[in-house]
Amino acid sequence: MAIDKSSFVPPYYQLAQILERQIRAGDYRPGEALPSEAELSEKYGLSRMTVRRSLSQLARAGLIRTERGKGTFVSRPELDRAVFIMEEFHKEAAARGLTSSVRLLEARLVPAPEKAAGKLQVPAGTKVLYIRRSLLAGGEPLAYDRKYLCYDRGRPILENELQYQALPEMVEKHAEALPISSKMVLQATVLNDEEARALRVAPGSPAFLLEQVLLAGDGRPVGWGWCLYRGDRYQLTSVSTAI
Amino acid sequence: MAIDKSSFVPPYYQLAQILERQIRAGDYRPGEALPSEAELSEKYGLSRMTVRRSLSQLARAGLIRTERGKGTFVSRPELDRAVFIMEEFHKEAAARGLTSSVRLLEARLVPAPEKAAGKLQVPAGTKVLYIRRSLLAGGEPLAYDRKYLCYDRGRPILENELQYQALPEMVEKHAEALPISSKMVLQATVLNDEEARALRVAPGSPAFLLEQVLLAGDGRPVGWGWCLYRGDRYQLTSVSTAI
DNA sequence: GGAGAATAGTTGTATAAACGACAAAGCTTC
DNA sequence: GAAGCTTTGTCGTTTATACAACTATTCTCC
Numbered sequence: 001m002a003i004d005k006s007s008f009v010p011p012y013y014q015l016a017q018i019l020e021r022q023i024r025a026g027d028y029r030p031g032e033a034l035p036s037e038a039e040l041s042e043k044y045g046l047s048r049m050t051v052r053r054s055l056s057q058l059a060r061a062g063l064i065r066t067e068r069g070k071g072t073f074v075s076r077p078e079l080d081r082a083v084f085i086m087e088e089f090h091k092e093a094a095a096r097g098l099t100s101s102v103r104l105l106e107a108r109l110v111p112a113p114e115k116a117a118g119k120l121q122v123p124a125g126t127k128v129l130y131i132r133r134s135l136l137a138g139g140e141p142l143a144y145d146r147k148y149l150c151y152d153r154g155r156p157i158l159e160n161e162l163q164y165q166a167l168p169e170m171v172e173k174h175a176e177a178l179p180i181s182s183k184m185v186l187q188a189t190v191l192n193d194e195e196a197r198a199l200r201v202a203p204g205s206p207a208f209l210l211e212q213v214l215l216a217g218d219g220r221p222v223g224w225g226w227c228l229y230r231g232d233r234y235q236l237t238s239v240s241t242a243i
Numbered sequence: 244m245a246i247d248k249s250s251f252v253p254p255y256y257q258l259a260q261i262l263e264r265q266i267r268a269g270d271y272r273p274g275e276a277l278p279s280e281a282e283l284s285e286k287y288g289l290s291r292m293t294v295r296r297s298l299s300q301l302a303r304a305g306l307i308r309t310e311r312g313k314g315t316f317v318s319r320p321e322l323d324r325a326v327f328i329m330e331e332f333h334k335e336a337a338a339r340g341l342t343s344s345v346r347l348l349e350a351r352l353v354p355a356p357e358k359a360a361g362k363l364q365v366p367a368g369t370k371v372l373y374i375r376r377s378l379l380a381g382g383e384p385l386a387y388d389r390k391y392l393c394y395d396r397g398r399p400i401l402e403n404e405l406q407y408q409a410l411p412e413m414v415e416k417h418a419e420a421l422p423i424s425s426k427m428v429l430q431a432t433v434l435n436d437e438e439a440r441a442l443r444v445a446p447g448s449p450a451f452l453l454e455q456v457l458l459a460g461d462g463r464p465v466g467w468g469w470c471l472y473r474g475d476r477y478q479l480t481s482v483s484t485a486i
Numbered sequence: 487g488g489a490g491a492a493t494a495g496t497t498g499t500a501t502a503a504a505c506g507a508c509a510a511a512g513c514t515t516c
Numbered sequence: 517g518a519a520g521c522t523t524t525g526t527c528g529t530t531t532a533t534a535c536a537a538c539t540a541t542t543c544t545c546c
Contacts (some may be wrong), residue, residue, distance in 0.1 A: 010529060022425060024460045036496060047531045052497085060303075070496045070539035080331040082427040084479070088323040175263060180267060182326045186482035188431040189451040190475035206431040206449055217267045231431035236327070238427035241477060253499060279526060295527085311527045312508035397495045 015054040030076040082238040098138040105132040116148040119224040144198040147225025179214040179222050206231030258297040273319040325481035341381040346373040359391040362467040387441040390468030422457040449474030
């Protein structure tokens with residue numbers, strides 16, 4: 001339980017691992033205080049700044065919590081709390097060893113329906129780009145994407161482009177403002193006839209419904225739509241709070 | 244665009260905000276390099292360590308990425324990527340202004356079914372604690388929880404306890420080993436008759452299915468089960484990558 | 487005994503300095 | 517011209533120091 005300064009693993013990381021093991025082994029119980037930074041510094045022969053770096057790493061992972069003037073304390077594990085990360089479609093498919101592709105089903109300029117106009121903050125009836133796409137993984141449709149995008153008159157719609165590009169690149173090319181962030185809401189739903197047909201499953205099958213709003217750097221919405229993920233082929237796994 | 248050293252906001256945070264604004268405004272485009280740490284240090288009158296602290300904060304938020312020997316670069320926004328956080332039930336209900344409670348439907352010792360025995364890594368038929376609970380928010384059932392827990396013979400089952408406690412405390416009291424982490428998988432599903440009755444909705448309604456494995460400090464599973472969340476009352480919102 | 491002041495202990499922030507590791511460009515040599 | 521070496525610039529890590537801000541305790545004074 002000492003720091004090996006000749007190791008390739010930097011000391012701050014070694015100390016973080018040592019402390020994590022001790023916490024997981026129960027040497028320090030939830031609520032209990034860890035030794036002060038000065039004590040750890042002396043015990044392991046590291047400067048206080050290095051000790052602080054180890055501690056901040058553990059704090060970021062949620063294992064400990066620091067209180068100014070009081071000390072550093074072990075956090076109570078929050079078993080009922082989970083973090084799920086939804087990766088970009090192609091990246092996720094690649095990680096699962098599947099070849100992924102996109103099939104463009106429809107792309108045309110339409111007058112914005114009332115709801116879309118509201119979400120995009122444009123007058124109802126404004127011409128917007130409406131696209132429908134199938135996201136395929138391993139040859140099968142895994143997701144069905146429908147979106148309204150604010151359209152820049154200067155840039156023509158090239159269906160070939162839409163067909164093969166990921167959403168960010170696609171929007172970048174055809175919208176006026178560059179989207180820089182997005183707001184998403186995830187729901188559980190059942191598929192209606194049209195959606196089920198697009199995903200090649202029975203109507204009434206379960207699916208994830210991901211509503212997505214694309215925002216420009218100044219906060220203006222530039223895109224809105226939903227993406228449906230087949231419930232029998234898609235699941236989210238909680239991220240371990242490893243360091 | 245200078246650092247106010249007399250402000251209550253520490254300089255490292257001010258610099259991070261300045262750089263974030265510049266990136267969002269497009270002063271530095273995705274892929275482009277930021278000034279080197281030495282240049283920022285000189286420009287803003289801060290030490291290199293302080294500049295590094297600002298940069299590491301932006302890097303953690305995903306706005307920039309550093310490469311040793313090369314420089315610091317603005318990341319491409321990953322519009323299709325999202326982080327969802329599922330909070331502990333009572334905390335989430337409280338945040339939405341609802342009073343929450345738990346109704347214990349069943350709690351008894353049963354021989355572990357094959358699948359549960361496998362998940363809990365005990366011989367099939369081992370006596371385990373099986374519980375069914377309704378999680379209520381605003382007087383309505385919002386979730387339906389079924390779990391198998393490794394049971395410590397020494398500790399009696401007190402139904403009153405199970406009725407009112409959150410899962411972590413509950414397991415803590417009745418299992419041999421203290422669970423310290425959990426692994427969860429989130430799926431979209433449709434409710435069967437029994438589940439629909441428990442949640443007071445129609446069979447075939449959509450729901451989130453959260454499979455949960457509770458793990459002790461040494462990695463041994465001590466609990467396993469599923470929690471169903473009504474699809475019409477529950478949704479997950481992506482966390483903004485704010486700093 | 488109680489109120490307030492002083493003190494010790496703790497984390498939070500900032501600085502200067504040094505060295506290491508890596509990348510790219512320029513230079514030398516053959 | 518090409519291969520290898522050198523130089524320069526960049527981020528990565530650690531140290532030592534100083535001070536600020538906050539908490540809890542102890543001491544002093546009334």
